[in-house]
Amino acid sequence: MAQTLSSVDLRGRPRRREGLIQVLLLASGLLSILVTLGIVYELVKGAMGFFTRPLWEDTNKPLAADVAPSDTVLPVRPEGAAIPEGAIIRVDEEIMRVQRAEETALQVERGLRGTQPAAHPAGVDIFLEDRVSLWEFFTGTRWIPQAGEFGILPLVNATFIVSAIAMLVALPLGLAIAIYLSEYASPRVNNVLKPLLEILAGVPTVVYGYFALTFVTPLLRRLLGPDVVDIYNMASAGIVVGILVTPLVASMSEDALRAVPRSLREAAYALGATKLETALQVVVPAAFSGLAAAFIVAVSRAIGETMIVALAAGAGPNFTFNPFEAAETMTGHIVRISGGDLSYDSIDYNSIFAIGLVLFLITLVLNTLSQRIVARFREVYE
Amino acid sequence: MSVRPRFDPNRAARHRRARIGMVVFQLATLVGIVVLMALLYNIINNAFGLAAIEYRIYPATLGLDLETLPQTPRERLLEILETHLSPGLRRSLERTRPLTQRSNEELAALVLERVLQPKVLDTWPLVPSLLHTQDIVAEVHARFPQAEVRWVRWLNTRFLTRPQSSAPLRAGVRTAILGSLWLVVITAATALPLGVAAAIYLEEYARKDRWYNRLIQVNINNLAGVPSIIYGILGLAIFVRALEPLTSGAVFGAVAEGVTANGRTVLSGGLTLGLLVLPIVIINAQEALRAVPNSLREAAYALGATKWQVVWHHVLPEALPGIMTGTILALSRALGETAPLVVVGASTFITFDPVHPFSKFTALPIQIYQWTARPQPVFRNLAAAASLTLLLLLFLSNGIAVYIRHRARQRRLV
Amino acid sequence: MTETPAVELRNLNVYYGSFQAVRDVTLAFPKHKVTAIIGPSGCGKSTVLRSINRMNDLIPNARIEGEVIFEGKNIYDPDVDPVEVRRRIGMVFQKPNPFPKSIYENVAWGVRINGFRGTKSQLDDIVEEALRAAALWDEVKDKLHQNALALSGGQQQRLCIARAIAVKPDIILMDEPASALDPIATLRIEDLMRDLVQNYTIIVVTHNMQQAARVSDYTAFFSTDESRTGFLVEFGPTAQIFTNPKDPRTEAYITGRFG
């Protein structure tokens, strides 16, 4: 008896294989954190590059005479933009700092930042160093890279107009579909409609873009007149983005409505409410936070949507509030810029990171908000 | 004593409102269906139809029939090439490979491309082509007296098997389909193991009360909502630039001098899409794991199995159909993604197939984007044909996913 | 019992799909009385109750044969509006189910949708009166605009009763209204029923024999046959059913329950 007992060893054994597996699994989980960190790191780094990168602005002020490598005073012509003292300037390839500036002469420190003092002929334009300031970035109403103007407002504005139109379509449509599916449709009808919605949700966005450009835009132009509606316009893109997110709104809203307990509906009916009164005045308010979460997620999707706007909303930033005009959104701009042969050493390359960072932050805030709401909503009905 | 409410139970009005409400909800649902129909209609409508085509030399004048061109006697094809090709071109063709050694198909293609040289002047969608054939023919005769009106199926087997070309009648999507398949394979190879592993960790191992586990979960949910174009930027910065020696194949010596894609390879594209679908794969796999009843785990534990044995022998096989379905749906998403690939640098125009992970690539959605963005209307027809191809592919893969789910359910019922 | 009954069931049969849940029930509920429905689980008590105000219409596969006579009319006649039936025959459920709105709104909502025409202060009065009648007023009068879900279970159930009586129904159906409550809250609901019966006809389903004995004037005992179909075994004054049941099955059930 004692012998049998002693042969049973209940002490824990180290299981190295088990431990190793667990570490590997944890590593896979941590990878997702790494992805987030990677996104943030790269976006911030690229955006920093955008804001610290020197832009050379042509002052249209030419040298008045030839300059030798040893000269420290540059004779200049009076025309062109004024050059402030302390500014960094560039003549041909050479970079200099202005120590004193007068109407017709600049006293400079030559050969900065690893460039060599060189001879420059008369008539060469002086370039002034400039940087994109945060203030200009967030308040500027023009985005013209060639002219060194980088105000993100036109892009943000177009993004919001397209998203607003999209939500004008998706909110009523998605909510109405959700109410129909959860309150009215029989299980049989549901079984037919749900896959259709899934198909609608599964159509690639580029195909929606094609649809916007070749179907919705001509339709709008036929309805409202070609003078009113441009070939590329935000309205068409917005409507189709709305169609794209409608299944999302519908299915998330339907989940929220179905989570409302049956007993609430019965209570309403027992008071003599009609089906509509029950649906709109009891079920919808009870599901409100779930519906709000659905709506916010949809807004976030609309803001991040790319191909539809890239194809249908038009190329070229345009600060306009007219939905029938062409205007480029943040996402549309990023694809267009990167679709060409993008040089890694250009302000354009850096600018997509700055825009991307703004886009990332907006959608992050919206998604976090919606998750919070959903979590709270769950608590109410547990 | 008691307050009697004064009711004005205008029930007729209330019922009318209720009926109107119901009709409104039904209409909204109908609108959704109509939009889906419009979408499909629009694509099909543009993928087939009449086209006005002009030839340098009309087939009829040579006694050729376009439909059966490859079946034309070999001697006749050689004879036509003999008489109608410029001596210079003929010499250069002979130098590549003697004409007499080429197959009938190749000769027919040469005749079409070099001799007949069809050019699409205008196209009409399917429905007007069917309804107003006479008017269209009359219009073509008035506008382009030279041209011939022909039915064109923009989506046809040649379209599927030919590489990209700048001549619309010769353009195809083989390169793009192969590119898409490469992408999906690479995406699956990265996202499936990593995603399932992360899901197993979160569902089977992680203690929910630990902050880092909650962080991982919240983080995954957030990643699922990050716009796809942001993943494109990430891929551009990491895979294309930072890891260029790897993704271009340079460290493996895998690429011939001069043809390197500089990190803008199908590998970079696939890895980017892998990261993009990773959170979706994780979330779907988690759901599948959660659906495995706890009694199964307990039964295995009670036999003295270790955690990993429980997971590997019991939980995972049980959850596998669900995981596969979820993964296929996620891969369908990858198959349709465009924006991140544009940012990562999919090629806009290549005619050679991807042969290894370090090839330049294009993909079906990229092709659709390119063609749609072209101003000439012919390319819209090609875009429609490519869209139809993409939709059919998606339909197929989703069908497989649904079938797996269905079969798993059936098996469980038996 | 010469007075016309509040509501009368005539040869009522209820089916769920092909399953017959209740068979051939004929029963008259007296006006301004509490009638208790008792019987073993699954004998169709809730089913019968729900056929009285057409709540079964909401169950897709439920089907009804026979008549339910209310105010001289069969409520299942095609020209009868179920919405109006339910306004006149209110219902309180087993689990308290207040709307996730304020206490005030819970009571006022039913009044409003039923086409109330009057001032805000009149509505206030109706709400107050209903809450008083439900013996809840003193507990909630200072927090009328707080969310009703913050109330205790017993308070929530009384709120549901207040909500039901605010629309001035003729009959109140109660399906095990106290089964989710503690004994003290249960007692309050029972007292409330005794108060309400002065103005209303109450039909209450209960599993609790003592409760049926305490609150009801009449008792209907249901049972099931071999095919699980429910039917009425016996109906009569509560005192008689509990002390001197005519049917041996009733006696078996009651004594069985009492041990």
Ligand SMILES: Nc1ncnc2c1ncn2[C@@H]1O[C@H](COP(=O)(O)OP(=O)(O)OP(=O)(O)O)[C@@H](O)[C@H]1O
């Ligand atoms: N919606 C339904 N669909 C199908 N069968 C149902 C449905 N509701 C009830 N039943 C069946 O009808 C019979 C009577 O149900 P009912 O709920 O009326 O019983 P009950 O007497 O109220 O029981 P309990 O005392 O447990 O509440 C039961 O056999 C039940 O399974």
Ligand SMILES: [Mg+2]
């Ligand atoms: Mg019951």
